[in-house]
Structures are given as C-alpha cells and as structure tokens.
Amino acid sequence: xxxxxxxxxxxYSDNCLAxxxxxxxxxxxxxxxxxxxxxxxxTTLLKMLLAEEKPTExxxxxxxxxxxxxxxxxxxxxxxxxxxxFQDFRLLPxxxxxxxxxxxxxxxxxxxxEIESDVPHVLELVDLGNKIWNFxxxxxGGEKQRVAIARAIVNQPDIIIADExxxxxxxxxxxxxxxxxxxxxxxxxxxxxxxHNKGVIDSIGRRVITMQEGKVIRDDPIGKYIL
Amino acid sequence: xxxxxxKTKLRRxxxxxxxxxxxxxFVSLASILVMVITLSVIGSVIFVGAILNITMGELRNKVDIxxxxxxxxxxxxxxxxxxxxxxxxEVKTIEYTSREKALENFKLVHENDQITLQALEELGDNxxxxxxxxxxxxPSQYEGIANFLNEENILSSDGQKxxxxxNYFENKVAIDKLSRIIDSAERLGLALSLALVIVSxxxxxNTIRLTIYISREExxxxxxVGASKNYVKGPFVITGIIVGLISGLITMxxxxxxxxxxxxTTQNFFIGLNIFDYYLSNFFQILFIVIGSGVAIGAVSxxxxxxxxxxx
Numbered sequence: 001x002x003x004x005x006x007x008x009x010x011x012y013s014d015n016c017l018a019x020x021x022x023x024x025x026x027x028x029x030x031x032x033x034x035x036x037x038x039x040x041x042x043t044t045l046l047k048m049l050l051a052e053e054k055p056t057e058x059x060x061x062x063x064x065x066x067x068x069x070x071x072x073x074x075x076x077x078x079x080x081x082x083x084x085x086f087q088d089f090r091l092l093p094x095x096x097x098x099x100x101x102x103x104x105x106x107x108x109x110x111x112x113x114e115i116e117s118d119v120p121h122v123l124e125l126v127d128l129g130n131k132i133w134n135f136x137x138x139x140x141g142g143e144k145q146r147v148a149i150a151r152a153i154v155n156q157p158d159i160i161i162a163d164e165x166x167x168x169x170x171x172x173x174x175x176x177x178x179x180x181x182x183x184x185x186x187x188x189x190x191x192x193x194x195x196h197n198k199g200v201i202d203s204i205g206r207r208v209i210t211m212q213e214g215k216v217i218r219d220d221p222i223g224k225y226i227l
Numbered sequence: 228x229x230x231x232x233x234k235t236k237l238r239r240x241x242x243x244x245x246x247x248x249x250x251x252x253f254v255s256l257a258s259i260l261v262m263v264i265t266l267s268v269i270g271s272v273i274f275v276g277a278i279l280n281i282t283m284g285e286l287r288n289k290v291d292i293x294x295x296x297x298x299x300x301x302x303x304x305x306x307x308x309x310x311x312x313x314x315x316x317e318v319k320t321i322e323y324t325s326r327e328k329a330l331e332n333f334k335l336v337h338e339n340d341q342i343t344l345q346a347l348e349e350l351g352d353n354x355x356x357x358x359x360x361x362x363x364x365x366p367s368q369y370e371g372i373a374n375f376l377n378e379e380n381i382l383s384s385d386g387q388k389x390x391x392x393x394n395y396f397e398n399k400v401a402i403d404k405l406s407r408i409i410d411s412a413e414r415l416g417l418a419l420s421l422a423l424v425i426v427s428x429x430x431x432x433n434t435i436r437l438t439i440y441i442s443r444e445e446x447x448x449x450x451x452v453g454a455s456k457n458y459v460k461g462p463f464v465i466t467g468i469i470v471g472l473i474s475g476l477i478t479m480x481x482x483x484x485x486x487x488x489x490x491x492t493t494q495n496f497f498i499g500l501n502i503f504d505y506y507l508s509n510f511f512q513i514l515f516i517v518i519g520s521g522v523a524i525g526a527v528s529x530x531x532x533x534x535x536x537x538x539x
Contacts, residue, residue, distance in 0.1 A: 050451055052539060072539065073455065080453035090448045094250045106239050107454035109231055151452065 001063045001081070001158040001190065002027055003049070008058035010044055010214075018044040020214040021058070026192065028158075031185045033201050034194045035225055036211035042194040045211075046163050049192070050084055051075045062159075080108045083152025083189075087164035089144040091136040091151075097123065098132050101151045108155045122150045126180055142173030149180055159190045166197055174200060198225040240458070244465020254438045255470060261434040262474035262521055263481070265427035269520050270478055272420040273513055274486070274502055278493065279416050281500045283409050290366050290402050292373060292395045295356045298326065300389035305357055308389070312361060315375065317368035322360040329355040356391055366406035369395055432528040435470070439463060439532040450539040460533045467529030471521030478517050482506060 003026040010019040019041045026032050034042050047053040048060055051067055059066050067078055091100050098119055105115045123129050126146040136144055145165055152160055162181060166174040178200055185191045195201065201208055201224065208223025209216055248255050296305055302325065309323055324332070330353050337343045347354075363369050373395035395402070439446075442463075449459045483506070490503030506513065 052451070075539070076450075076453050076455050079451060084451055090444070090451070092445050092448060094247060094442075094445070099246075103243075103449070103454070104452045107449070107452050107458055111231055112235070155453070 002061075003159065003190070003192075004059070004061040005045070006059040006061065008045075008048065008055045008060060010041075010048070010053065011056045017214055019048075019055070022211075022214070022216055023058075024209060024216060024219060026190060029185070029188055029190055031182070031191045031204065031206040032193070033204060033206065033208045033223070034192065034211060035196060035201055035208060037196065039213075040211040041214040042211060043163055046084075046161050046192065046194060049159075049161055050079060050082060076107075080155055081158050083149075083155065083157040083160045085145070085148045085152050085160065085162040085165045087167035089136070089141075089148045089168075091144060091147055093136050096133050096135050097128065097139075097147050100136070100147060101154050104151045104154055110155070118154055122154045123147075125153075126150045140173075141168050142170070142176060145169060145173070145177055146180065149177070149184075153184055153189070157189065159192065160184055162191065162193045164194055164196070166195060166200060171199075175203075178203065201225040236458070236461075240461035241465055243462035245469065247462050248466045248469045251438070251441075254441065255466070258431075258434055258438055258470045259474050259477070261431050262470055262525065263477050265431045265524065266474055266478040266517050266521050267481065268423050268427045270482055270513065270517050272424060273516060274505070275416065275420060277505055277509075278500055278502065279413065283413065286405065286409060287366055288362065290362075290369065290405060292361045292363075292369055292376075292393060294359045294361065294376060294393050295391045296358065296389050297387075297391045298354070298356055299387065300357065302357070304389050305359065309359055312359070312372075312376075315372060317363045317365070317372055319362045319364045321362070324358050324360065326353050326355055326357045329357065366402060366409065369402055370399075428524055431524055432531075435467060435525065435528040436532040436535075439529065439536065443536040446533065446536040447539065450537065456537050459537060460530060463529045463533045464526050467525030467527075468522050469525075471523070471525030472518060474525075475514075475518030475521035478521070479514055482513075 005022050005024050008019055008022045009017070011017055022041070022045065034045065036042055044053060048055055049062075049067075051070065054068050060068055062078060062081075065078070067075070070078060092103060095103060101119045101122060102115050105118065110118075120129065120132065123132055126149055128143060128146050128150065131139060131143060131147075136147070139147065145168075149160075149162075149165075152162075160181070165181070166177050169177065174197065181191050181193060182204065193200075193204075205222055208218070208220050208225070210218035210220075210223075305323065309321055312318060312321055333347070333355060334344065361372060363372055373393055376390065376393055446459055450456075486503045486506040490501045494501040
C-alpha cells in the first residue's frame with residue numbers, strides 16, 4: 001500500500017502553520033524515517049495518516065483512497081490497516097498485556113480462536129511471552145513499548161507508524177525497539193518512523209526525510225541525520 | 228475478514244464493562260455511593276407520595292355532612308330521602324343513624340360521665356335526633372350536596388318540615404380550608420420531589436461523567452486502534468448499568484431497616500399508614516422503580532459522557 005502526501009498544508013490558526021505544502025510518496029514496504037527538530041511538523045504528519053487531524057489543504061492518499069474525506073466508520077477500517085506506536089505508549093491501563101493486544105483484534109472483529117492463538121504468538125515475537133498477564137504499570141518503559149508494537153502489528157497491518165517510539169527509552173531499549181521495527185519491515189510492512197535520535201537514524205541506513213518549520217527540506221534515499 | 232456475530236460482540240462488551248467496573252474499584256465505589264443517594268431520594272419520593280396520598284385520603288374521609296332530622300320525622304320519610312340523595316352522582320356513601328342508635332352511641336361515648344347519663348335519664352324521652360351522614364367523592368362537592376338539601380323543599384308525607392339542620396354550613400369554613408390545604412400540599416409535594424429528583428439525577432450524571440473523563444485518553448486510544456464508536460461506548464454503558472443495578476440493590480437493602488424503624492412513628496403521626504407495611508406489600512414495585520431508575524441513569528449518563536470523548 002503506497003502513501004501519497006500531495007501538497008498537504010495544516011493551519012491550526014492564522015499564525016500557526018504546522019505543515020506547509022508537504023509532498024512525498026512512500027512506496028510499499030519502504031522504511032522511512034522522518035527527522036527534524038521539535039515543531040517541524042512530524043507528529044502532525046502522522047496524526048493526519050490516522051485521520052486524527054484533517055489537512056487544511058491538499059490530499060493524503062492511502063493506496064487509492066483519499067482518507068481526508070472518509071466517514072468515521074470507514075476510517076475505522078483504514079485504522080485497522082495501520083498500526084500505531086507512540087512515544088507515550090498509550091496502552092489501556094485497566095487492561096493487562098493480553099487484553100491490550102486482544103482489544104485491537106476484537107476491534108478488528110477477529111474471532112476468539114484467532115485471538116487466543118495470535119496474542120501469545122505476537123508477544124513471543126517482541127520477547128514478552130513471560131509478561132502476558134501483567135498490567136502496564138507493572139512493566140518498564142521498554143516493555144511497554146514492546147507491548148505497543150505487538151498491539152500495532154497483531155492485525156497484520158500494511159503500515160506501521162511509530163511516533164518517537166524511543167523518545168522515553170534508554171539506549172539498550174532503543175536499540176531493541178529499532179531492531180524489532182526493522183524486523184517488521186523485513187517481513188513486508190511499511191514502517192514510518194519519526195525521531196530526533198541521531199544514533200537511531202544512522203544505524204538504520206534507509207530513506208530519511210528531513211523536515212523543518214513545516215516543510216520537507218531534504219529527502220535522501222540512504223540518509224544520515226543532518227541538521 | 229468475517230465480522231463476528233452480535234452475540235460474540237455483546238459478550239465481549241459485557242466482559243469489558245464488568246472488568247472496567249471491577250478494576251476501577253475506588254472510582255466505581257464513588258459512583259455507587261452517589262447513585263445510592265440519588266436512588267434513596269427517588270425511593271423516598273415514592274414513600275412520601277404514598278404517605279401524602281393515604282393521609283390526604285384519610286383526611287378527605289373525615290370531611291362529611293350530617294343532616295339532622297326533627298324528632299317527629301318518621302323513619303320512612305328519612306329513608307325515602309336517603310334513597311333520593313343516593314341518586315346524586317357526587318355522593319360516595321350515605322349512612323343512616325336512627326334515634327335509638329344515636330342514643331346508644333351517646334351512652335357509649337359518655338360511659339364514664341355519670342352526671343350526663345343521669346341528666347339523660349331524667350329527661351325520660353330520647354332527645355336525640357336521627358341523622359344521615361353523607362360522604363362525597365371530592366371535598367369540593369359538599370357545597371353542591373348541601374345546596375341540594377337546602378333548596379329541595381323536603382317535607383314529610385304529611386307536609387311537615389323534617390330537616391332540623393345541616394351541619395355543612397357550620398363547618399363550611401373548615402371544610403373549605405381543608406380542601407385548599409389538601410390541594411396545595413399535593414402540589415407542593417409534587418414540585419418538591421420533582422426538584423429533588425432532578426438535582427440528584429444531575430449530580431449522579433456529573434459523577435459518572437467525571438469517571439469517564441478519567442478515561443478520555445483510553446477512549447481515543449481505542450479509536451486509534453480501530454474500534455468502532457459503539458464498540459468503545461458499549462463497555463462504559465455496561466459499567467453504568469452495573470453501577471445502577473448494585474446501587475439499586477443497596478438502596479432497597481437500606482430501606483428495609485429505615486422503614487422498619489420509621490414504621491411505628493409514621494403510623495402514629497400520619498393517619499394509619501405504616502411505611503414498613505407499605506414497603507413490604509409494594510416491595511417488587513418499589514424494587515422495580517428503584518433499580519430501573521438506577522440502570523436508566525447509569526446507562527444514559529455513561530452513553531452521553533462517552534459520546535463527548537469520541538472525537539475521531
């Protein structure tokens with residue numbers, strides 16, 4: 001599934017232009033990192049992909065659907081094709097690890113048998129098989145983020161969006177998370193990652209889009225973190 | 228991908244709602260406490276309504292007209308007048324007291340009053356008059372009945388006047404006042420209980436809204452994961468229903484000792500109503516109203532509160 005940003009602008013108010021005519025294409029199975037200082041518009045970009053925000057101008061196409069004009073019901077189907085991982089994890093605090101992941105599958109309307117077999121499987125994939133019945137507050141930051149990734153990939157999405165997933169993690173956990181994301185990409189899922197961690201970008205060695213003040217200022221096929 | 232059937236969805240929503248209730252322990256407890264207060268207000272309104280209704284009914288029953296007949300009036304004349312009055316649509320009951328019966332009653336009342344009884348004996352003849360006791364369906368109808376008796380020229384078969392006096396005109400002021408009091412008491416009672424119910428429902432609504440406000444982040448996460456609006460709303464509504472159900476049961480449980488304790492007091496103070504008996508004999512009706520209100524308030528306020536945070 002390709003993603004097309006076509007001249008997308010987002011104005012929050014008259015003097016607050018978050019995105020300024022951003023255009024780029026992400027091909028299927030690409031691993032794209034979006035870098036830039038805080039306030040460059042990275043998060044706004046990702047929010048638009050999840051239709052949390054609507055563009056003021058321009059189009060965002062997923063495959064051949066313009067998602068800025070979808071009804072909220074149709075958008076639910078699109079969201080199930082996109083897995084999202086956030087800096088602050090956003091797990092459901094009242095649910096244990098198993099239920100957090102099962103919830104995403106239930107929301108996608110998967111039957112019980114699949115849920116029972118897939119949840120332990122995906123937790124093994126992120127190396128958390130032993131924490132299946134723990135609640136989020138009993139986990140470390142790195143573990144929480146791995147649960148979030150497990151939740152994001154359990155419905156076998158076409159795209160994974162990771163918004164500063166390593167922002168709250170130490171270097172070892174950061175390395176682990178990046179390795180998991182690379183593995184997911186190797187298995188055929190498009191990954192869009194935002195970060196301002198130079199080490200992360202340099203270690204991935206894939207396409208890097210650099211943003212500043214709402215504009216794309218660089219787009220390198222095998223990029224480094226240059227600012 | 229096959230959508231699971233409605234039963235599976237319902238089971239998942241119910242389960243999530245129950246866990247939601249159970250795991251937010253303290254928050255659920257707080258909602259239950261507030262809800263119990265609201266339901267107690269609603270329950271008390273039922274009790275107060277019953278007390279008011281029955282007391283007013285008793286008071287209405289106390290209002291009546293007595294028609295006294297001259298001592299020379301024959302029983303036949305009085306009974307034929309009684310038949311005539313019975314045909315009036317306003318009349319609920321009419322009771323005839325003969326002179327002999329009146330004397331008997333008098334003696335019974337003054338059983339311990341030797342002087343009066345002696346005086347009565349010295350009279351020799353029975354000085355008491357026969358009377359008709361008339362009760363109307365509504366207090367406001369007495370005037371009509373009294374006027375009927377007054378205007379009809381009621382004479383005996385041989386042309387003598389048989390009615391001595393009608394006590395309505397003596398009691399008119401009191402009766403008028405009483406019917407006004409009954410009317411305004413009912414209106415005031417209704418207005419007060421409505422106001423109380425509205426205030427407590429609003430407070431409960433706000434409490435439940437706050438408990439859901441705590442979960443607003445979760446609500447948006449659920450949507451980001453791709454849950455449909457109804458699938459997000461469902462568990463919260465179920466939690467609201469559980470809160471209502473448990474609060475209803477607690478409220479009914481609390482009413483048992485309270486109404487038992489108040490039972491005798493109310494029986495003495497208000498004419499003839501023991502609210503403990505009322506509680507027992509109308510148990511299922513009250514249970515239905517209390518639990519029904521709890522469930523309705525819980526479900527509706529949860530539904531409205533979640534809707535506010537379903538932004539995506």
